[in-house]
Amino acid sequence: MEQVIQLEKVNKWFDDFHVLKDIDLTVTKGQKIVVCGPSGSGKSTMIRCINRLEAHQKGQIVVHGTELTNDLKNIDMIRKNVGMVFQQFNLFPHLSVIDNITLAPIWVKKLPKKEADNIAMTYLEKVKIPEQAQKYPGQLSGGQQQRVAIARSLAMNPDIMLFDEPTSALDPEMIKEVLDVMIQLAEEGMTMLVVTHEMGFAKTVADQMIFMDEGRIVEQASPDEFFNNPKSDRTKLFLSQILNH
Amino acid sequence: MTPNTSPYLSPNKMLNWSKKNLFSSWVNTIMTVIALIFLYEVGTFFLNWAIFKADFINNFRGETITDRTFCSKNIEVGQHGACWAIIFVRFHQFMYGFYPVEEAWRVNLVYAFLPFALIGVLFDKLPLRRVFLYFTFAFPFIAYFMLYGGPGLSVVATNKWGGLLVTLFLGVTGIALAFPLSILLALGRRSNMPIVKSICVVFIEFIRGVPLITLLFTANVMLPLFLPEGVKPDNLLRALVAVTLFQSAYMAEAIRGGLQAIPKGQIEAAQSLGLNYWQTTRKIILPQALKIAIPPIVNTCIGLFKDTSLVLIIGLFDLLGIGRAALSDITWTKLYYEVYVFVSLIFFIFCFGMSRYSLYLEKKLKTDNS
Ligand SMILES: Nc1ncnc2c1ncn2[C@@H]1O[C@H](COP(=O)(O)OP(=O)(O)OP(=O)(O)O)[C@@H](O)[C@H]1O
Ligand SMILES: [Mg+2]
Numbered sequence: 001m002e003q004v005i006q007l008e009k010v011n012k013w014f015d016d017f018h019v020l021k022d023i024d025l026t027v028t029k030g031q032k033i034v035v036c037g038p039s040g041s042g043k044s045t046m047i048r049c050i051n052r053l054e055a056h057q058k059g060q061i062v063v064h065g066t067e068l069t070n071d072l073k074n075i076d077m078i079r080k081n082v083g084m085v086f087q088q089f090n091l092f093p094h095l096s097v098i099d100n101i102t103l104a105p106i107w108v109k110k111l112p113k114k115e116a117d118n119i120a121m122t123y124l125e126k127v128k129i130p131e132q133a134q135k136y137p138g139q140l141s142g143g144q145q146q147r148v149a150i151a152r153s154l155a156m157n158p159d160i161m162l163f164d165e166p167t168s169a170l171d172p173e174m175i176k177e178v179l180d181v182m183i184q185l186a187e188e189g190m191t192m193l194v195v196t197h198e199m200g201f202a203k204t205v206a207d208q209m210i211f212m213d214e215g216r217i218v219e220q221a222s223p224d225e226f227f228n229n230p231k232s233d234r235t236k237l238f239l240s241q242i243l244n245h
Numbered sequence: 246m247t248p249n250t251s252p253y254l255s256p257n258k259m260l261n262w263s264k265k266n267l268f269s270s271w272v273n274t275i276m277t278v279i280a281l282i283f284l285y286e287v288g289t290f291f292l293n294w295a296i297f298k299a300d301f302i303n304n305f306r307g308e309t310i311t312d313r314t315f316c317s318k319n320i321e322v323g324q325h326g327a328c329w330a331i332i333f334v335r336f337h338q339f340m341y342g343f344y345p346v347e348e349a350w351r352v353n354l355v356y357a358f359l360p361f362a363l364i365g366v367l368f369d370k371l372p373l374r375r376v377f378l379y380f381t382f383a384f385p386f387i388a389y390f391m392l393y394g395g396p397g398l399s400v401v402a403t404n405k406w407g408g409l410l411v412t413l414f415l416g417v418t419g420i421a422l423a424f425p426l427s428i429l430l431a432l433g434r435r436s437n438m439p440i441v442k443s444i445c446v447v448f449i450e451f452i453r454g455v456p457l458i459t460l461l462f463t464a465n466v467m468l469p470l471f472l473p474e475g476v477k478p479d480n481l482l483r484a485l486v487a488v489t490l491f492q493s494a495y496m497a498e499a500i501r502g503g504l505q506a507i508p509k510g511q512i513e514a515a516q517s518l519g520l521n522y523w524q525t526t527r528k529i530i531l532p533q534a535l536k537i538a539i540p541p542i543v544n545t546c547i548g549l550f551k552d553t554s555l556v557l558i559i560g561l562f563d564l565l566g567i568g569r570a571a572l573s574d575i576t577w578t579k580l581y582y583e584v585y586v587f588v589s590l591i592f593f594i595f596c597f598g599m600s601r602y603s604l605y606l607e608k609k610l611k612t613d614n615s
Contacts, residue, residue, distance in 0.1 A: 090514035
């Protein structure tokens with residue numbers, strides 16, 4: 001299988017706080033990996049290192065055969081191919097929904113506005129809110145905003161998608177509409193790295209489960225093994241807390 | 246404050262409003278009455294002085310006033326109000342300084358077109374805004390040519406400029422030049438590059454730490470040192486440099502406030518989409534930050550507009566300088582009130598306009614979608 005992301009002995013510090021400790025991770029094309037773990041364990045930091053929103057200090061991160069360094073050219077190239085969806089949506093409030101989506105295609109890919117508009121509408125239909133195209137983010141519900149954010153990422157036609165707790169800022173009744181879009185995306189073969197505590201989603205979609213604690217990957221296993229036969233005590237404790245809440 | 250004030254004034258509503266706000270208790274009623282008496286006294290005194298008992302062109306005997314001895318109040322002491330003739334007789338100086346009378350139409354033309362150059366910048370929903378903005382960019386060149394002269398127009402050196410012309414020139418040009426500079430300074434102050442950052446911090450803090458007067462003196466003395474020998478910048482240009490630098494530092498701080506209000510997630514989202522620094526800045530950060538920063542920016546503009554009057558200490562005759570020159574003319578001396586009231590009124594009109602504009606924007610920001 002083609003490897004699209006490789007992390008080797010990745011270490012990161014925030015000043016003298018050691019957030020990531022010897023992280024090893026390989027993601028192959030089309031794979032769906034779900035990352036979970038207690039708050040502060042470094043999940044966000046790890047996936048933010050993959051598109052260099054955070055810089056690591058030791059070890060190696062290779063995306064599509066390109067190593068992430070301070071070289072801005074490489075960073076730009078990798079960001080074009082790696083989409084990211086945030087917990088807080090991070091839509092641009094001063095731009096309409098469609099302008100949110102066409103911004104990067106027009107400015108980064110230099111597509112003509114018309115073509116970008118067509119692409120945007122395609123993805124808005126995919127996330128099932130084409131009728132909201134002219135509205136502003138502030139006029140949409142949280143679930144709609146997150147779906148716009150997903151469409152915005154997809155419009156750059158990335159081959160890897162990173163999700164950082166995409167549903168944890170949403171009201172319960174809106175979680176499903178976002179997860180449905182993500183499940184559909186997974187079925188279409190997208191490579192996905194998802195930080196989430198939605199274990200139902202993980203069971204449906206994941207090929208691999210990763211459990212992180214205190215900056216380390218404590219356990220990595222198939223969902224079947226992970227949920228039915230976890231090896232480490234910390235994973236067991238975490239699962240019992242999260243599944244029986 | 247009075248949240249129940251309505252834009253529609255019916256007698257009934259006014260009565261209710263007064264009852265609630267002016268006469269709600271004994272203390273309130275007494276305060277209201279005292280305030281009304283005070284307002285009445287001051288108001289009638291001022292109106293009598295400024296209008297009803299004042300001289301405009303002729304005195305009470307019907308003679309045209311040509312110097313201070315003709316002012317009614319100097320003929321019948323204690324009977325008459327202001328003697329506005331000093332303003333009328335010297336009106337040209339107040340508006341244009343020592344600009345040649347036969348060329349004053351050029352300044353008038355620039356005054357007349359200035360609003361058209363500003364309107365596109367000030368109102369974002371204006372029809373044909375794009376056309377107005379093109380005019381805005383062309384205006385400085387047109388205005389420079391009209392005011393200074395060039396092929397086809399006789400040259401009027403800047404030492405002939407004065408009065409409102411100098412005040413507006415320094416105010417408007419200073420603000421217009423300071424704006425892009427202040428954006429760069431504000432961005433630089435938040436830069437990751439230590440050298441850029443420290444240059445911006447030192448510049449901003451230095452300028453904010455010294456009075457404008459000092460800068461004006463400094464520009465006057467220092468600027469020639471930076472220029473090739475033989476090139477002698479004129480006084481107005483030196484003042485403009487000082488005013489621009491001064492304004493840019495304050496504006497940069499106002500803009501920095503706006504920049505700080507933009508959540509980090511906005512930048513991260515833009516970056517994760519592949520936008521580079523300048524694209525992120527131009528498309529995501531500045532549109533949001535400037536919107537937030539407009540009220541404080543306008544505040545600094547009001548401050549600067551008034552501060553331009555300090556240029557009189559380096560020998561320029563702005564509106565206030567022309568006023569003082571008028572007072573030192575022995576044929577008009579001692580008409581302090583008239584001159585200062587008139588000069589204040591002109592400053593007030595411009596500053597009040599800016600202040601209202603800022604309020605309008607604040608209201609508009611609150612009702613906007615985003
Ligand atoms: N910019 C930063 N500066 C300093 N410390 C940080 C920074 N960002 C994160 N941290 C710290 O690093 C640790 C890991 O943070 P991270 O956000 O990766 O955790 P997480 O696993 O995503 O947690 P959560 O489930 O709460 O999102 C936390 O202790 C956090 O306080
Ligand atoms: Mg997190």
